Amino acid sequence: MTRSTEQLSPALHAYLVAHSSPVDAVLAALAEETAQRFPEDQGLQIGPEQGTFMTLLTRLSGARHGIEVGTFTGYSSICIAQGLPADGHLICCDVSAEWTSVARAYWDKAGVADRVELQLGPAIGTLRALPADAAFDIAFIDADKTGYTGYWDEIVPRIRPGGIILVDNTFSHARVIDAAERSETVQAIRDFNDHAVADYRVELVMLPIGDGLTLARRK
Ligand SMILES: C[S@@+](CC[C@H](N)C(=O)[O-])C[C@H]1O[C@@H](n2cnc3c(N)ncnc32)[C@H](O)[C@@H]1O
Secondary structure (H helix, E strand, O other): OOOOOOOOOHHHHHHHHHOOOOOOHHHHHHHHHHHHHOOOOHHHOOOHHHHHHHHHHHHHHOOOEEEEEOOOOOHHHHHHHHHOOOOOEEEEEEOOHHHHHHHHHHHHHHOOHHHEEEEEOOHHHHHHHOOOOOOEEEEEEOOOHHHHHHHHHHHHHHEEEEEEEEEEOOOOOOHHHOOOOOOHHHHHHHHHHHHHHOOOOEEEEEEOOOOOEEEEEEO
16 A cells, blocks of 8 residues: 555566557557657657557547647557547647658558548647537647647637546656756646646546646546
8 A cells, every 4th residue: 555656667667568458569560660760759659558548548438539639650649549439530630741641651550540630730720720619528638838728728628528638748757846947848837737737627637657647537
């Protein structure tokens, strides 16, 4: 019994991954191709246990309609799409045609291309252009950190009651609690975390998965 979350050593992390459902071959190949083609940027991708968690959560929640802000080469979008039913739908927002060209190829390989709609362009414009009464069951925010609060404010009203919002990197690699850390990105995450926890429309928990994953449920 313990009253706090264990720190994960690399060895315990490896054990956790080995004792979670195995990552499918398409996702493993995508992680490998991303590392080869974009070695400087491979860290943008979520980790395997976070992806498995997101697939399970999507499936457990019975979500049919999802939206993702920040798609990169497609790893997290495939994890969400694999948890949707065959007639589900996922809108993916990103600004990079190059990175999302890899995502498109892997949506085909993963057999989810018919469920995914890519919207290329600044996500805030894509979100604002959605009907005010659009109803999503699940959302994942993982793009430019200074945009988080704006994305949240557009997404929360478009999540159906009981629906889920996941927000990535809410620890900002522990820099959120470093008083000496003054970067715009870290301050944006601190501001976002304060904004989200005070939002009466949701209940939420910050989970120590990856770089901090906030899980919110629309009341
Ligand atoms: C951390 S990566 C997303 C990683 C992805 N979720 C995954 O697990 O593979 C952030 C992505 O946000 C995109 N991005 C950055 N600024 C954006 C903006 N203003 N609107 C939409 N996408 C943006 C980048 O092009 C990049 O692909």
